[in-house]
Amino acid sequence: MLKDRIFNFSAGPSMLPVSVLETASSEMLNYKGSGMSVMEMSHRSKVYQSIFDETKADFKRIFNVPDTHEILFMQGGATFQFSAAAMNLMGITGKADYAITGNFSEIAAKEAKKYGVVSIACDTSDRNHTYIPAQEELKLSPDASYFHYCANNTIYGTEWKYIPDTGDVPLVCDMSSNFLSKPVDVSKYGIIYGGVQKNLAPAGMALVIIDKALAGKHLPYTPKIMTYQVAIDKDSMDNTPPCYNIYMLGLMLKWLDSQGGVEGMEKIKSKKAGILYDVLDSSKLFIPVADKAARSDMNVTFRTGNEELDAKFIKAATEAGFVNLKGHRKTGGMRASIYNAMPMEGVEKLADFMQQFEKNN
Ligand SMILES: Cc1ncc(COP(=O)(O)O)c(C=O)c1O
CATH class of the missing domain: 3.40.640.10 (Type I PLP-dependent aspartate aminotransferase-like (Major domain))
Structure with missing residues (x-):
């Protein structure tokens, strides 16, 4: 990842690979x-x-x-x-x-x-x-x-x-x-x-x-x-x-x-989504929104159950370089959109950030 690029979890338009840009x-x-x-x-x-x-x-x-x-x-x-x-x-x-x-x-x-x-x-x-x-x-x-x-x-x-x-x-x-x-x-x-x-x-x-x-x-x-x-x-x-x-x-x-086509992408996206859902499943602060059997590997929705804490998380995440994590206005809470171009590094760092936020709150 380039130094001045941030991790953009937007639901769309969303990240494009740096090499493509x-x-x-x-x-x-x-x-x-x-x-x-x-x-x-x-x-x-x-x-x-x-x-x-x-x-x-x-x-x-x-x-x-x-x-x-x-x-x-x-x-x-x-x-x-x-x-x-x-x-x-x-x-x-x-x-x-x-x-x-x-x-x-x-x-x-x-x-x-x-x-x-x-x-x-x-x-x-x-x-x-x-x-x-x-x-x-x-x-x-x-x-x-x-x-x-x-x-x-x-x-x-x-x-x-x-x-x-x-x-x-x-x-x-x-x-x-x-x-x-x-x-x-x-x-x-x-x-x-x-x-x-x-x-x-x-x-x-x-x-x-x-x-x-x-x-x-x-x-x-x-x-x-x-x-x-x-x-x-x-x-x-x-x-x-x-x-x-x-x-x-x-x-x-x-x-x-270069990523192994759709077969390669399937492995990568399953791994990326798994990292975030594992954090949510082991968390006492964050609650995954979708039923386990229906979870999207592209849009990970979660909340804390407390709107003020949600807002605090979104603000802190933005300051740390993880942007566009606010959920849609119809649902509130948070949403991390991790489409094909979101690097593994972005997901791993967000997972670390979530765990750190939980410790501090
Ligand atoms: C699943 C899905 N369908 C349709 C749309 C609408 O797409 P567009 O803005 O290209 O018309 C969106 C936009 O986010 C979407 O997520």
Whole structure:
């Protein structure tokens, strides 16, 4: 870690690896002899097309995306996909199932209601979204156009540990906050999407993986810019794509390769999360918020049970160089977001700091 960098536990946008920022910086004024920055390039130029193609190919290889699926780069973040997924798929039967396990899945369901009948497959708000329901608890509609869920609940710190079995009903998954943190069987999904600002790149883009068989079923009034079939046909370039984000994603993917890909990342993230959960489990001061079986390896939520003490901890941590540990305004308490780019050192030092804080308080 560089001397003047701090450990940023932000839920997103969040840390990027120093080596990625250094490469971007070294290529800022003159990308590989082109005499210009990637920011200044035509998206139709040969030099940019090679960045685009390489990024897409690297993503396909690293995340093991089958040939049945297409990778799309779309603007508007994950929120845009709440609408796009519904407008593209709801027309299949006019109905969809939504699992509500947190804030973002609730927003997605609310948006989908504009376009069809939404049936709530589960709702964990009865226990403030501290758990993930078991497969048997999901209320599934065999005639749903799709089943939507959020794989990792950024605010509440819970994560699905299994892929829901919905039979022939396509799975649509918001993977914004645990994308590329572990291998995933992409073939099981109709659509996977996510905002990139946590694990993949700077904010400003969503990455979408879609089973091509599901494209072309959009509602007739779906805006062209939201239509997956158009994005597939135009290889994400019906209009100017988020060029610089795609370039940064490309650098992130090279870095991910150096960490052993998603298999390597799974080991690293499990170890990082384990360090913090061990501190919480052995603490008499800090209380982990999420049920043990549903704990997120990306967003570790905890509190002391005393708001003043929470505030004292957050202030002291900030002064010690651990920033953005304040929990979301909906939950209070603390949240340490430890996405792929958070170094092991940051987690180890935070664990030491928490134990020291406990001794002193
Ligand atoms: C799981 C999840 N879904 C969706 C969103 C919304 O993403 P965006 O801001 O890219 O629209 C977020 C943002 O934090 C998120 O964590």
